[in-house]
Amino acid sequence: MALFIHRALSNKTLHLRFFSQAALALDQSSSSPSPLTSLEAFPKPDPKYAETILAVPRAISGKNIAAKERKVGRVPSIVFEQEDGQHGGNKRLISVQTNQIRKLVKHLGESFFLSRVFDLEVRSDFGTGDLIEKVRVLPRKLHLHAGTDAPLNVTFIRAPSNALLKVDIPLVFRGEDVCPGLRKGLYLNTIKRTVKFLCPADLIPPYIDVDLSELDGGQKLVMGDLKVHPALKLIQSKDEPVCKIMGARVSDQQKKK
Template identity: 75%
Template sequence: MLQRTVLSKSIHLRRYSQSAAAAAIFHDAEVEAFPRPDPKYAETIVAIPRLSSGKSIAAKERKAGRVPSIIFEQEDGQHGGNKRLISVQANQIRKLVNHLGRSFFLSRLFDLEVRADVLDPEDIVEKVRVLPRLLHLHSATDAPLNVTFIRAPSNALLKVDVPIVFRGEDVSPGLRKGAYLNTIKRTVKYLCPADVIPPYIDVDLSELDVGQKLVMGDLKVHPALKLMQSKDEAVCKIMGSRVSDQKKSK
């Protein structure tokens, strides 16, 4: 789950200038080697305004097939600013989460349309690009209970837990010897310009032997991304054979 961060107004203003510089890096750098979002899931989330909040209101929304949600204003929006109460369609959120996976849903930008009427695409109250910030699912059914979105204009810097995708298991020297992959991290937190949020981080295991590991500083990402965790923190390690496997071989 992504953590909320309170920023002072002065820091918030400085971040706009930093983001402009990061955007320049994004447009000038060679980015073809880095993962890009799959256009297959470039879906517009449809919402309607919600006038008030509270348990009874939320229960009515869920009964009507909607998910109570909020759009906040960038990183410090949860404490004020341009906040909008909305409700989104439960079926649409469930479909996106099922197709993408929870971690990938929370690291992907979406266009969001707030309409006066869901069925009327012409009556748009607001159209905005957003990043899903928090997602609560029912513990038994995985039904979406509420979603928090954060506005993601091009000049925004956003903290994102980016999912990790491992590849090269089939040729890893250590894994071919019968060792196993100890996955220590499944996401890594970066401060990302909104236009450069990667859908995932590609981690290559093809040269790892038994006992070797990859740390966060080894990950190859766009130069505009700033790591928010220690670069020496381990991501994964190739471990020797499991005790149970050793017993089987005897």
């Protein structure tokens, strides 16, 4: 499923063009507009999946309670408060709907679900219950059943506009069809599928576009090569490799003999 989404997104991003380094520097140095302004050159979340996640409060936790919640179609969850923008503080126990979380994860893919901000609506009861709280959240952890992929637990963290959040952003590779190395019969060694950035909550990208169109044999892309909004801060080393064009696989070489 993830591979399907990966390829589909790759095809949709062929038209994207990135700002030059001079343009990025201008954006960072200018007082107007703000560096937190969204830039057209970078991908934005598909509004098709901008669902409000519905939840109800949960009084207590524990294995028995969690099992009962799952039995009636609910996923035991936690919302951590934002204190300094990076660490969870006080927590709220909630339960969300199994079917809704399963659908979102299925359509978006797990890594894309975990890098997207959602509105979360806590009501006294699903549907028509009194509204207790409405808040923006980022899914932080997702535990799926090994056999059925049913969601077992979800952890959310509050994502107000002023928050800075550590996010593993998925990578989407494009340009395979024109990549010089791949056209020679070499193969792509994918080293990273997500990269961790410190992101303003309003500017978390749904993915990072990785352009393979100029890579030849033996060449690689590192984290510092990724083109992202200037407000995002890379947490990992900029020299860590993301992907590399490698020689033909041993199995391919044997087939030619």
